[in-house]
Amino acid sequence: MSEYGLPQIVTEKVPGPKSRELLKRRDEAIPGALCGNTYPICIKRGDGAILEDLDGNRFLDWIGGVGVLNIGYSNQEVIEAVKEQSDKYFHTFFNVVVHEGYVKLAEKFNKLMPVRGEDKKTYFANSGAEADENAIKVAKAYTKRSHIICFSGAFHGRTNLTMALTAKKSYAIGMGPFPEGIYRADYPYMYRAPKGLEEGEAIQYYIDRLKKVINEETRPEDVAAVLMEPVQGEGGFIPAPIEYVKALRRFCDEHGILLIADEVQCGNCRTGKYFASEYWAEAGVAPDIIATAKSMGAGIPISAITASKEIMDAVIPGTIGGTYCGNPLAAQAALKTLEIMTRDDYAGKAAHIGEILMKEYGKMKEKYPVIGDVRGIGAMIGMEFVKDKESKEPYPEFVNGMIQTALQKGLLLENAGSAGNVIRFLAPLCITDEQLEMGLKIYEESILETMKKLNIKN
Numbered sequence: 197m198s199e200y201g202l203p204q205i206v207t208e209k210v211p212g213p214k215s216r217e218l219l220k221r222r223d224e225a226i227p228g229a230l231c232g233n234t235y236p237i238c239i240k241r242g243d244g245a246i247l248e249d250l251d252g253n254r255f256l257d258w259i260g261g262v263g264v265l266n267i268g269y270s271n272q273e274v275i276e277a278v279k280e281q282s283d284k285y286f287h288t289f290f291n292v293v294v295h296e297g298y299v300k301l302a303e304k305f306n307k308l309m310p311v312r313g314e315d316k317k318t319y320f321a322n323s324g325a326e327a328d329e330n331a332i333k334v335a336k337a338y339t340k341r342s343h344i345i346c347f348s349g350a351f352h353g354r355t356n357l358t359m360a361l362t363a364k365k366s367y368a369i370g371m372g373p374f375p376e377g378i379y380r381a382d383y384p385y386m387y388r389a390p391k392g393l394e395e396g397e398a399i400q401y402y403i404d405r406l407k408k409v410i411n412e413e414t415r416p417e418d419v420a421a422v423l424m425e426p427v428q429g430e431g432g433f434i435p436a437p438i439e440y441v442k443a444l445r446r447f448c449d450e451h452g453i454l455l456i457a458d459e460v461q462c463g464n465c466r467t468g469k470y471f472a473s474e475y476w477a478e479a480g481v482a483p484d485i486i487a488t489a490k491s492m493g494a495g496i497p498i499s500a501i502t503a504s505k506e507i508m509d510a511v512i513p514g515t516i517g518g519t520y521c522g523n524p525l526a527a528q529a530a531l532k533t534l535e536i537m538t539r540d541d542y543a544g545k546a547a548h549i550g551e552i553l554m555k556e557y558g559k560m561k562e563k564y565p566v567i568g569d570v571r572g573i574g575a576m577i578g579m580e581f582v583k584d585k586e587s588k589e590p591y592p593e594f595v596n597g598m599i600q601t602a603l604q605k606g607l608l609l610e611n612a613g614s615a616g617n618v619i620r621f622l623a624p625l626c627i628t629d630e631q632l633e634m635g636l637k638i639y640e641e642s643i644l645e646t647m648k649k650l651n652i653k654n
């Protein structure tokens with residue numbers, strides 16, 4: 197049980213005076229682009245799924261550093277592992293001085309990552325965007341092709357290449373020119389498939405769209421890889437149906453195209469498996485390359501790229517790596533995180549949370565006219581808000597109102613989706629049943645209060 201127990205707001209309003217003071221200093225010292233007003237939260241300490249702000253307010257965090265804190269804030273075992281490493285050395289440049297933590301972590305990931313191939317190799321980077329860029333470098337090196345297929349709704353990061361791969365253009369305003377050779381297919385977003393199609397027909401529709409892009413905007417023989425999030429995160433917590441993945445995998449194999457799974461957000465136990473690609477592998481359609489990050493280091497920056505030896509050894513020396521990649525402190529944090537997640541069955545915890553959420557969210561969907569869809573896998577669950585269930589017109593104003601209402605009650609929520617009309621669940625997986633129950637209570641109260649504020653009748 198978390199030392200902090202349940203959320204509690206002790207100031208008249210959030211933010212309290214100490215947080216207001218720091219926010220003022222932030223606004224003076226830091227670029228405005230990083231100083232949004234949605235979350236006036238300044239942390240003093242975190243514990244499990246709860247954070248305490250400078251004024252003593254305790255929030256139940258359903259954002260978890262946007263999927264970074266699957267094992268929670270300040271895990272004592274990870275703290276000890278990092279402390280122990282820092283007594284020895286902080287850094288080596290891995291190409292020059294080898295440290296065992298890097299090698300050990302790669303060995304563990306080679307066993308764990310459900311990519312195709314018997315023998316695998318892994319290397320490390322620092323962020324999700326870097327992992328995606330590196331996965332693409334590997335695919336280009338192996339196939340000797342240059343084109344990439346990505347998807348509508350995709351989010352892959354904020355470097356030049358990953359901004360180009362990301363669908364939402366508000367992440368890239370004024371930042372071009374971007375690399376050539378990137379083509380976008382429609383992500384299989386079943387809730388928003390053309391009206392009147394049965395599930396199988398909708399999947400076929402999305403496969404036809406993908407083939408059209410590959411055959412008409414480029415040529416299959418020029419495509420190095422298809423880059424896909426098994427469950428879209430930023431795009432609205434949308435799982436790709438397995439029948440779609442099967443057809444996609446078939447098409448890739450027919451044309452020598454690699455399939456890359458971006459597990460930056462959905463990896464590390466979030467979906468009820470260690471990696472969401474395990475669902476693909478169980479269906480016989482494992483990806484060729486996996487890129488992961490976020491919860492892998494429990495908050496210390498580290499990301500990983502894994503593929504078969506054959507694919508990895510096609511990379512020309514000098515084209516991958518970097519100063520901090522696989523840093524010793526980060527490697528120890530990741531090793532300990534992996535040990536904890538495996539030992540304490542974090543995938544099982546995600547499945548348990550998912551069951552509770554789907555049941556409770558399902559009841560809310562029946563009750564409230566603003567909830568269009570509830571979907572997800574494991575504890576990666578999204579709720580999509582609409583103005584009307586028939587037209588499915590997105591309702592981002594409702595989501596914004598709900599976020600602010602919940603925040604004042606001690607629950608941190610974040611939006612997702614191209615229209616910003618989805619609320620995502622990314623709470624630390626160490627959340628207790630009692631905390632989850634309390635969170636669901638605040639969540640439903642926030643729906644009701646927002647409906648009242650917006651004059652929506654039930």
Ligand SMILES: Cc1ncc(COP(=O)(O)O)c(C=O)c1O
Pocket residue numbers: 262323324325326328351352353354425429430458459460461462489490
């Ligand atoms: C699926 C996915 N890929 C890539 C990224 C980029 O990761 P980072 O912000 O660590 O560069 C994110 C971040 O949210 C993500 O969700």
